Amino acid sequence: xxxxxxxxxxxxxxxxxxxxxxxxxxxxxxxxxxxxxxxxxxxxxxxxxxxxxxxxxxxxxxxxxxxxxxxxxxxxxxxxxxxxxxxxxxxxxxxxxxxxxxxxxxxxxxxxxxxxxxxxxxxxxxxxxxxxxxxxxxxxxxxxxxxxxxxxxxxxxxxxxxxxxxxxxxxxxxxxxxxxxxxxxxxxxxxxxxxxxxxxxxxxxxxxxxxxxxxxxxxxxxxxxxxxxxxxxxxxxxxxxxxxxxxxxxxxxxxxxxxxxxxxxxxxxxxxxxxxxxxxxxxxxxxxxxxxxxxxxxxxxxxxxxxxxxxxxxxxxxxxxxxxxxxxxxxxxxxxxxxxxxxxxxxxxxxxxxxxxxxxxxxxxxxxxxxxxxxxxxxxxxxxxxxx
Amino acid sequence: xxxxxxxxxxxxxxxxxxxxxxxxxxxxxxxxxxxxxxxxxxxxxxxxxxxxxxxxxxxxxxxxxxxxxxxxxxxxxxxxxxxxxxxxxxxxxxxxxxxxxxxxxxxxxxxxxxxxxxxxxxxxxxxxxxxxxxxxxxxxxxxxxxxxxxxxxxxxxxxxxxxxxxxxxxxxxxxxxxxxxxxxxxxxxxxxxxxxxxxxxxxxxxxxxxxxxxxxxxxxxxxxxxxxxxxxxxxxxxxxxxxxxxxxxxxxxxxxxxxxxxxxxxxxxxxxxxxxxxxxxxxxxxxxxxxxxxxxxxxxxxxxxxxxxxxxxxxxxxxxxxxxxxxxxxxxxxxxxxxxxxxxxxxxxxxxxxxxxxxxxxxxxxxxxxxxxxxxxxxxxxxxxxxx
Numbered sequence: 001x002x003x004x005x006x007x008x009x010x011x012x013x014x015x016x017x018x019x020x021x022x023x024x025x026x027x028x029x030x031x032x033x034x035x036x037x038x039x040x041x042x043x044x045x046x047x048x049x050x051x052x053x054x055x056x057x058x059x060x061x062x063x064x065x066x067x068x069x070x071x072x073x074x075x076x077x078x079x080x081x082x083x084x085x086x087x088x089x090x091x092x093x094x095x096x097x098x099x100x101x102x103x104x105x106x107x108x109x110x111x112x113x114x115x116x117x118x119x120x121x122x123x124x125x126x127x128x129x130x131x132x133x134x135x136x137x138x139x140x141x142x143x144x145x146x147x148x149x150x151x152x153x154x155x156x157x158x159x160x161x162x163x164x165x166x167x168x169x170x171x172x173x174x175x176x177x178x179x180x181x182x183x184x185x186x187x188x189x190x191x192x193x194x195x196x197x198x199x200x201x202x203x204x205x206x207x208x209x210x211x212x213x214x215x216x217x218x219x220x221x222x223x224x225x226x227x228x229x230x231x232x233x234x235x236x237x238x239x240x241x242x243x244x245x246x247x248x249x250x251x252x253x254x255x256x257x258x259x260x261x262x263x264x265x266x267x268x269x270x271x272x273x274x275x276x277x278x279x280x281x282x283x284x285x286x287x288x289x290x291x292x293x294x295x296x297x298x299x300x301x302x303x304x305x306x307x308x309x310x311x312x313x314x315x316x317x318x319x320x321x322x323x324x325x326x327x328x329x330x331x332x333x334x335x336x337x338x339x340x341x342x343x344x345x346x347x348x349x350x351x352x353x354x355x356x357x358x359x360x361x362x363x364x365x366x367x368x369x370x371x372x373x374x375x376x377x378x379x380x381x382x383x384x385x386x387x388x
Numbered sequence: 389x390x391x392x393x394x395x396x397x398x399x400x401x402x403x404x405x406x407x408x409x410x411x412x413x414x415x416x417x418x419x420x421x422x423x424x425x426x427x428x429x430x431x432x433x434x435x436x437x438x439x440x441x442x443x444x445x446x447x448x449x450x451x452x453x454x455x456x457x458x459x460x461x462x463x464x465x466x467x468x469x470x471x472x473x474x475x476x477x478x479x480x481x482x483x484x485x486x487x488x489x490x491x492x493x494x495x496x497x498x499x500x501x502x503x504x505x506x507x508x509x510x511x512x513x514x515x516x517x518x519x520x521x522x523x524x525x526x527x528x529x530x531x532x533x534x535x536x537x538x539x540x541x542x543x544x545x546x547x548x549x550x551x552x553x554x555x556x557x558x559x560x561x562x563x564x565x566x567x568x569x570x571x572x573x574x575x576x577x578x579x580x581x582x583x584x585x586x587x588x589x590x591x592x593x594x595x596x597x598x599x600x601x602x603x604x605x606x607x608x609x610x611x612x613x614x615x616x617x618x619x620x621x622x623x624x625x626x627x628x629x630x631x632x633x634x635x636x637x638x639x640x641x642x643x644x645x646x647x648x649x650x651x652x653x654x655x656x657x658x659x660x661x662x663x664x665x666x667x668x669x670x671x672x673x674x675x676x677x678x679x680x681x682x683x684x685x686x687x688x689x690x691x692x693x694x695x696x697x698x699x700x701x702x703x704x705x706x707x708x709x710x711x712x713x714x715x716x717x718x719x720x721x722x723x724x725x726x727x728x729x730x731x732x733x734x735x736x737x738x739x740x741x742x743x744x745x746x747x748x749x750x751x752x753x754x755x756x757x758x759x760x761x762x763x764x765x766x767x768x769x770x771x772x773x774x775x776x
Contacts, residue, residue, distance in 0.1 A: 001491050001492040001493060002491075021524065023524075046631070052443075052449055053443050053449055055441050055443050055444045055516070055519050056443045056444055056449075058523065059515075059518075059519055059523045059527070060519050060522075060523045060524075061440055061441055061444075061472060061474055061516075061519035061520055062472075062473065062474035062519065062520045062521075062636065062762055062763050062766065062767070063472070064472070064473055064480075064633070064767070065473065065474070065633050065634075065636045065762060065763060065766045065767050066522065066636050068633045069633070069634075069635050069636045069637075069640070069766075073633075074633060074634055074635040074636075074640070077632040077633055077634065077648055077649055077652035077653075078632075078633055079483075079630075079631030079632060079633065080473075080631075080633050080767070081471055081472070081473045081480040081483070081484070081631065081767075082471070082472040082473065082480075083469055083470070083471055083472075083484070084449060084450075084451070084452070084469070084470040084471075084472060085450065085452055085453065085468075085469045085470065086449055086450035086453070092452075092469040092470075095467075095469070096469070096471070096484050096487070099484070099487045099488050099491045099493060100487050100491075102491040102492070102493065103389050103390075103487045103488075103490040103491035103492075104389040104490070104491075105389060105487060105490065127447075128443070128449075130447075131443050131447055131448050131449035131450065132449055132450045133450075134448075134454065135446065135447045135448045136409065136411075136448075139447070242467075243434070243467030243468075243469065244465040244466075244467060245452070245453050245456045245457070245461075245462060245465055245466055245467065245468045246453075246457075246462055246465065247457050247462040248450065248453045248454050248457045248462075249457075252457070252462070260465055261465055264465035265465075374450055374453060375450050375453060378450065378453045378457075379450070379452070379453050379468070379469075
């Protein structure tokens with residue numbers, strides 16, 4: 001298995017892009033990554049595009065082909081396919097692209113992620129996102145996707161005495177970081193009071209415990225490590241790329257307070273990377289809902305079960321703390337264009353490891369971890385990266 | 389790059405499965421492939437599932453996770469992701485699964501394809517399928533997907549003097565083969581007159597030049613060739629797995645009578661397999677519309693441009709002819725559950741190469757080719773297989 005590096009990374013601003021379509025966002029991100037990699041578009045040998053629901057959001061499937069065409073690559077007949085794993089579609093595309101380079105069949109591979117979500121009214125968006133859960137056994141029975149997140153939060157609060165004030169620290173941290181990321185959807189600080197008193201979405205989660213509906217695209221360029229330095233002085237090696245799944249429905253699971261998929265993907269990733277949680281200098285943790293991030297932090301070994309919120313209370317999760325978390329703003333403040341998110345997390349890690357993250361730069365970051373989740377922690381995908 | 393073999397294959401009957409849902413079809417096909425491979429479900433290390441539009445057809449995304457769960461594999465945290473390339477989603481999933489095993493990261497990989505299309509009225513199905521074309525630049529301007537196929541046919545008839553009687557030979561052959569496949573959606577013969585006088589869909593294509601709306605699932609199990617014989621006496625080696633793309637819109641293309649993506653994927657596949665068209669004993673060619681199959685036959689080198697229909701006129705394409713074509717019934721008669729089709733084509737080739745195809749068995753078939761197309765020949769994916 002060949003070692004694989006990221007030689008270029010780019011993304012659009014996340015937010016409400018009324019003037020841009022799905023293809024515009026994908027191409028903008030892709031071209032930024034291509035430019036960053038110092039390659040020509042024609043050098044690309046395959047494209048793997050992460051996207052959750054363009055078919056439902058904008059009536060467009062066949063998204064890989066669309067992107068290849070509008071990136072100007074139809075003439076080269078470049079292979080292009082789409083990968084989907086709900087909100088983990090971006091990381092799933094990266095996993096597929098990683099395997100493509102690792103296999104030896106392709107050298108230069110573009111991995112993109114994109115979602116155009118704001119063309120529909122909110123109730124339709126919520127319904128489409130519920131397709132990440134079990135439509136027949138959860139959604140038809142009345143659950144929205146935030147309602148499922150709320151059940152996870154309620155159970156966690158019951159088992160460990162977590163208060164809503166404590167849980168609200170996570171969006172406060174994310175929004176603080178968002179102020180330092182010019183590409184973030186939201187770039188203003190919020191207080192615990194504002195989080196708690198925001199409109200209720202699904203008790204106990206207010207809208208400020210939930211990631212927003214965002215448009216955006218992100219892309220990275222992969223190459224075998226042995227030729228990566230031909231293109232860039234600071235390639236970032238993919239030490240691990242792992243995927244794990246759980247029951248799709250909450251009601252099938254023995255516990256709502258830990259995620260077997262995150263535990264399994266994390267364990268395999270640490271083994272593959274020969275790293276431990278203490279080796280991680282910067283991390284992007286999936287915070288579609290604050291509770292998912294809290295469980296993720298624990299299930300990845302950054303805190304004991306039931307004690308993750310202490311990291312927030314002690315200030316360790318800030319960009320200048322000991323365990324910098326969601327320095328990009330996370331899904332909460334940077335935004336959550338679902339198909340783009342997993343790739344965008346990796347774009348952030350790449351910027352951090354290359355010391356190009358500006359105001360929010362984590363000092364001396366050499367190893368980073370990205371944790372991307374599909375559904376209610378049904379799919380978990382982990383990437384561990386190290387600057388070469 | 390490790391060599392990869394298919395060690396098991398299975399599929400559901402294709403047709404109108406009013407009593408089965410998406411997950412039922414996926415699991416039925418998967419379990420048949422697992423049983424055929426003589427493995428336990430727990431042996432599976434990763435799942436790649438092809439599906440075009442479950443989000444639109446049945447409101448369900450996150451299809452990989454759903455299948456893993458209902459196949460009983462949630463306990464093993466098996467990685468499971470979905471792959472999409474419109475009607476080539478099945479072959480795209482096989483390509484991703486092939487790379488996964490070739491890379492060395494996974495040994496035993498399940499590749500599935502599934503689509504549940506009949507839960508919606510026909511006009512909605514037609515609209516969803518149009519998501520394989522360019523929604524903004526073709527569909528919003530009035531084109532249905534069959535209308536695009538009709539334009540290809542009209543142009544071909546104009547350039548080469550093809551008659552509708554000639555084109556109608558292809559569905560006649562497909563339906564003849566369908567009578568010998570107990571899993572085919574349609575198992576009755578049709579005549580040229582019946583094809584021509586069937587209800588018009590998009591002039592010159594009648595409904596009998598168009599593949600039907602079908603439900604179905606198909607699956608294969610992959611393993612490295614060096615351990616394949618541990619599981620089966622007749623592994624089938626994947627000699628080539630190639631993908632190529634073209635402009636998504638017909639209006640962007642220099643020609644409507646040949647497909648650069650099929651030409652490119654075919655050329656690469658023949659090189660990779662070290663085979664030529666004359667070495668192919670049995671082939672499944674994508675006949676979503678008859679014109680696509682005709683162009684495919686030519687672009688893959690089985691006939692000169694403009695002369696492909698002679699193969700039909702001379703009887704060479706029948707199962708007992710020199711160039712057995714769509715012996716399964718093809719998309720036209722076997723059916724076209726879009727996400728399943730590409731995997732189902734490979735299931736047919738595997739059966740043929742293992743001499744298990746019953747009445748429709750092609751004598752002495754050792755090398756087979758499957759040609760799966762997304763959109764209007766936008767994505768072309770070729771697999772060449774040889775019995776080991």
